Amino acid sequence: MNLPAIKAIYVFEMARFFRTILQSIISPVISTSLYFVVFGSAIGSRIDTVDGVSYGAFIVPGLVMLTVLMQSVSNASFGIYFPKFIGTIYELLSAPLSFIEIVIGYVGAAATKSLVIGTIILVTATFFVDLHVEHPVWMIAFLLLTCLSFALLGFILGIWAKSFEQLQLVPMLVITPLVFLGGSFYSIKMLPPAWQTVTLFNPVVYLISGFRWAFFGVADVSLMGSALAILGFFALCLAIVWWIFKTGWRIRS
Amino acid sequence: MAAIVSITDLRKTYAGGFEALKGVSLDIEEGEILALLGPNGAGKTTLISAVCGITTPTSGRITVGGHDVTTEFRAARSLIGLVPQEISLEPFEKVMWTVRFSRGLFGKRRDDAHVEKVLRQLSLWDKRDTQVKALSGGMKRRVLIAKALSHEPRVLFLDEPTAGVDVELRKDMWQMVHGLKQEGVTIILTTHYIEEAEAMADRVGVISRGELLLVERKAELMHRLARKELKIELPTPLRELPASLSRYQLQRSDDGRTLVYTYEANAETSGIGVLLRDLHEAGIAVADVRTHQSSLEDIFVDLVKEDVT
Numbered sequence: 001m002n003l004p005a006i007k008a009i010y011v012f013e014m015a016r017f018f019r020t021i022l023q024s025i026i027s028p029v030i031s032t033s034l035y036f037v038v039f040g041s042a043i044g045s046r047i048d049t050v051d052g053v054s055y056g057a058f059i060v061p062g063l064v065m066l067t068v069l070m071q072s073v074s075n076a077s078f079g080i081y082f083p084k085f086i087g088t089i090y091e092l093l094s095a096p097l098s099f100i101e102i103v104i105g106y107v108g109a110a111a112t113k114s115l116v117i118g119t120i121i122l123v124t125a126t127f128f129v130d131l132h133v134e135h136p137v138w139m140i141a142f143l144l145l146t147c148l149s150f151a152l153l154g155f156i157l158g159i160w161a162k163s164f165e166q167l168q169l170v171p172m173l174v175i176t177p178l179v180f181l182g183g184s185f186y187s188i189k190m191l192p193p194a195w196q197t198v199t200l201f202n203p204v205v206y207l208i209s210g211f212r213w214a215f216f217g218v219a220d221v222s223l224m225g226s227a228l229a230i231l232g233f234f235a236l237c238l239a240i241v242w243w244i245f246k247t248g249w250r251i252r253s
Numbered sequence: 254m255a256a257i258v259s260i261t262d263l264r265k266t267y268a269g270g271f272e273a274l275k276g277v278s279l280d281i282e283e284g285e286i287l288a289l290l291g292p293n294g295a296g297k298t299t300l301i302s303a304v305c306g307i308t309t310p311t312s313g314r315i316t317v318g319g320h321d322v323t324t325e326f327r328a329a330r331s332l333i334g335l336v337p338q339e340i341s342l343e344p345f346e347k348v349m350w351t352v353r354f355s356r357g358l359f360g361k362r363r364d365d366a367h368v369e370k371v372l373r374q375l376s377l378w379d380k381r382d383t384q385v386k387a388l389s390g391g392m393k394r395r396v397l398i399a400k401a402l403s404h405e406p407r408v409l410f411l412d413e414p415t416a417g418v419d420v421e422l423r424k425d426m427w428q429m430v431h432g433l434k435q436e437g438v439t440i441i442l443t444t445h446y447i448e449e450a451e452a453m454a455d456r457v458g459v460i461s462r463g464e465l466l467l468v469e470r471k472a473e474l475m476h477r478l479a480r481k482e483l484k485i486e487l488p489t490p491l492r493e494l495p496a497s498l499s500r501y502q503l504q505r506s507d508d509g510r511t512l513v514y515t516y517e518a519n520a521e522t523s524g525i526g527v528l529l530r531d532l533h534e535a536g537i538a539v540a541d542v543r544t545h546q547s548s549l550e551d552i553f554v555d556l557v558k559e560d561v562t
Contacts, residue, residue, distance in 0.1 A: 002327070008357025012350075019345070087341030091400070094305040094335045095358040096327040253267065253308050 002101050009105025013079050017113050025120060028067050032121045035063055036128040039185055050187050051218040056129040061212040062184030068118040069150050069179055073171050076110035076154030081167050093252060099245030110151035118143055139214035145230045146207055152237035159250050178204045188220045203229055256280035257408055257439050258304060263313035265299050273299040275463040281441060286434055288454035289443045290553055296463040297443040298338060301410050305335045317408060331359060334406030338413040340393045344386035348377055351385060352399045359404035371402045374429065391422045409433060411442040415449060427452055447550035461557045483514040483525060486541040495535045501528055518546060
């Protein structure tokens with residue numbers, strides 16, 4: 001294992017994050033605050049409670065997930081797409097590295113960034129609502145696994161994308177709808193029965209449900225279901241990344 | 254001397270069916286400077302890419318320092334520094350950082366003293382805190398070289414190092430290459446500037462259409478293939494060559510004022526003496542004579558032309 005290389009990639013990627021620190025932190029803080037104002041105060045004041053949780057608090061796990069998913073995907077996809085785009089990928093390919101070091105470096109940095117942003121959002125939320133976490137270990141586990149899995153997904157997208165347009169396409173057309181329809185701002189029990197069934201095919205439902213359970217002890221789907229979904233997704237992404245490097249797909253000619 | 258890079262029957266066919274390398278075998282000796290000459294699209298970059306791990310060969314075997322580049326890629330690639338043809342750099346990084354990053358990628362611990370040495374060698378030390386995007390093209394190329402040297406490679410590949418580079422930098426580059434050779438670094442450079450090969454290389458390889466036409470010591474190559482020309486200026490135009498001179502296969506210029514006699518530079522007798530005597534006997538006066546030795550460029554053009562026809 002080439003440890004200095006992992007460190008070099010990780011530090012390099014984190015440096016990019018800190019170079020744009022204002023944009024990286026202020027923008028999620030502002031958007032989260034806006035969500036609280038609109039959903040928590042304006043609309044939430046007309047909704048009592050969902051599953052016994054005040055609406056303002058109820059949306060916190062969904063909001064964190066929403067941002068963490070988007071940030072993980074966009075950071076990781078950009079991180080590996082940019083070297084491809086400007087040609088500096090030659091250095092990664094000619095260095096004594098296997099895919100393990102490259103993935104740990106890029107995905108690790110992207111996951112760290114979204115973890116930092118997720119934490120900031122949680123802290124911001126405490127200014128608006130009373131928050132307590134019933135199962136902190138599960139909460140951290142869900143958060144970590146989500147950051148890692150979606151950073152892996154972003155990495156795959158970054159390798160797949162042949163243009164900046166394609167790079168934006170999947171987050172915009174796939175991830176945003178899945179997250180919004182995944183129960184970020186509502187319990188899927190509020191939906192008509194037919195739509196509840198459809199929703200069960202949305203993997204994000206399991207993530208948000210499990211994450212929310214860690215906070216309040218209430219869930220839309222079983223905890224086991226959530227845990228298996230996130231682990232399965234993580235394993236799937238790992239397998240795809242492994243295949244990409246084994247075949248050199250879209251990297252090595 | 255032992256071969257530090259050994260290439261055996263290397264073939265590369267791209268997905269579209271284009272055969273970039275058609276069975277190239279080449280041993281590169283430790284400490285030498287090898288220039289690979291060839292027209293654009295001859296397969297020079299593909300050859301380098303295959304050794305450095307950027308392209309997967311279709312078949313064949315490559316070892317660097319005795320390590321197979323596929324099965325022992327870590328050991329093999331640790332020995333290699335690559336300066337690519339295209340200027341590919343992170344625009345927002347500072348020079349010092351990007352060079353440090355390269356060293357890390359190759360598994361070396363941070364060593365600011367070495368990085369400083371490399372940057373000073375390349376006259377980049379004053380620019381160490383400058384963002385890459387603010388540098389001129391020539392400076393960017395120096396940064397690429399600094400990155401390749403950051404991890405103390407034993408073998409350095411320079412792919413078209415002086416393409417689009419001004420005269421001053423070109424001279425600096427040649428000097429640097431000779432300096433590295435003194436330190437024992439093996440250098441492989443591709444170029445289509447013949448003067449570059451002539452100035453730097455110990456051996457010259459010529460590639461055309463995916464085949465290595467020859468690899469030879471530069472001096473021997475020039476010795477073996479060099480031809481000399483004797484230009485004979487005439488005071489009065491000559492309409493027709495007399496039959497008595499036919500065995501010299503002289504070329505007569507259109508205005509009839511110049512005759513050109515070609516001969517092997519290293520032949521035992523040049524035949525100039527008898528030619529001049531025969532000219533005199535044929536009643537042709539001579540105003541002036543000049544000789545010209547063919548350069549590597551002439552040799553190269555001849556070789557590639559032969560290959561195409």
